[in-house]
Amino acid sequence: MARHPVRAKDFAVGEEPATVVVGLIASPGPAAEMAEALVGGLARQMGERLPGARWSVRVVADRLVGGPAPLHELVARTRRRLLDGGWQLAVFLTDLPLQTARRPVVAHASSAHGVAVLSLPALGAVGVERRADEAIVRLVAVLVGGGDAPVDVKPSGDDGGGKHRDALLRRLRELGTVAGDDRGAGLVTGVITGNLRLLIGMLRANRPWRLAVELSRALVAAVAAGVFALVTNDIWLLADNLGWLRQTLVGAGSVLAVVLTLLLGADLWERAPPQRDPEVVRATREQVVLLNAVTVTTLVIGVLALYCALFVLSLVSVLLLVPPGLHAAALDHPTGFSDQVELAWLVSALATLGGALGAGLESDETVREAAYAYQPDRSLTG
Structure with a gap:
């Protein structure tokens, strides 16, 4: 499916695409080295798959946990690191297996928290860097799109794709916009009303x-x-x-x-x-x-x-x-x-x-x- 570039008419006159910052947290060692090697192309790939925002990827070396930990703890630690950095989204590359009550998985994403966790050992021994690169971009797409379905932007001639594209552009705009009032009820009101579609998307993803x-x-x-x-x-x-x-x-x-x-x-x-x-x-x-x-x-x-x-x-x-x-x-x-x-x-x-x-x-x-x-x-x- 051909990617559709962002055009001038997708934004209001004088409106600039919002900047969405993705924190790429990696365990010190091979995971951090891989993250440093991948960071150069990630922003470009995210821009191709998810046009409508300026993408910025920041790499941080941090183990977050001392040993194998349940999924909710990994999500909570990644979320806290996201808040500390002031990012909009975060992906944690861990050298530990994901501990879940269900069957083993490679990666998990929480749209509500805006974070995803990727287990590098579960990717196998061959083509790890390529698979990790694809997985990071796909996880960010899941966090933005609020679901497992592909979120590649279709041309506006396709009615269904056009609606999906408009919704994605709005969500990216909301994700990268900071509320103007940082005091009490003004902040709460601004966040809820200004990010209503984003909130509904996160809520729907929570089921x-x-x-x-x-x-x-x-x-x-x-x-x-x-x-x-x-x-x-x-x-x-x-x-x-x-x-x-x-x-x-x-x-x-x-x-x-x-x-x-x-x-x-x-x-x-x-x-x-x-x-x-x-x-x-x-x-x-x-x-x-x-x-x-x-x-x-x-x-x-x-x-x-x-x-x-x-x-x-x-x-x-x-x-x-x-x-x-x-x-x-x-x-x-x-x-x-x-x-x-x-x-x-x-x-x-x-x-x-x-x-x-x-x-x-x-x-x-x-x-x-x-x-x-x-x-x-x-x-x-x-």
Whole structure:
């Protein structure tokens, strides 16, 4: 497929392409030597595959970890190095194998964090430099495009390619733009509104709807709490007397409890490291605000998906397992479908609170891998 160069009409009059800085972190030794050998051509290759920005690649020799480490720790260390350098993206070349619970992989990318990890030993013994060069460019493309699909820019004559191309140009522009206000709410508002498409792309890459399925202990605790609540007469009476306003508050409180348990328990809230350079400080704060917004939104959507699933399950259980006559006798008045919905709502809220207790038992690694979708480079591992 032919690459399509950036043309003048792709930008507004007087608008210059944004500069996207990619930090290439390499373990001291052969990995760092390879990074130094590759750095000259990487910016050019990124510009060919991802036109719409000026690409700058900076090489840093740093082992980041002392020995084999789980994937979430490598991502966290790479992310911290990214913030320290004030970069937009980072790729870590490690001489260690990637430690994951799944089958061995060569590379992983986290669009939310803007970082990727590449294991050089997994590339084999032949053509390592060439394969590493291709892998780095492809990983950067995944981080920018938010998916595994190729992101080469197609000519505008292709409708689908034209839309993809426009979206990519916007995202590159947002990625390389620093918010103008570095104070409080002004920064937060500027980051969210000015990087809305970037935020949505990062959020979509996280796949928040799969959060509950990945957290097995939270799911088991939620189901157990729901079953207990369903067969308790006091819960039937409580659901009948709370009213919808209090029911809504209970539901919102249960969702908030799970979100806070995951956010604080696994230390997902990112803080900006101290910096001296004002430009780096501003860029770092924008990166931190953007990731925190994505993290909180991911957790809220994931927990709401859990709540909705529990509500449907609870309603079906009420309809099938709670005889209307027994329900009416317990409440001391005739019951209808609205009473069953009230009971199912309260049961699902209590089940979600049970999920918060289960979430507290999850390991930090499990929560992080559930909250952030790490995308394996299948073209290398397949």
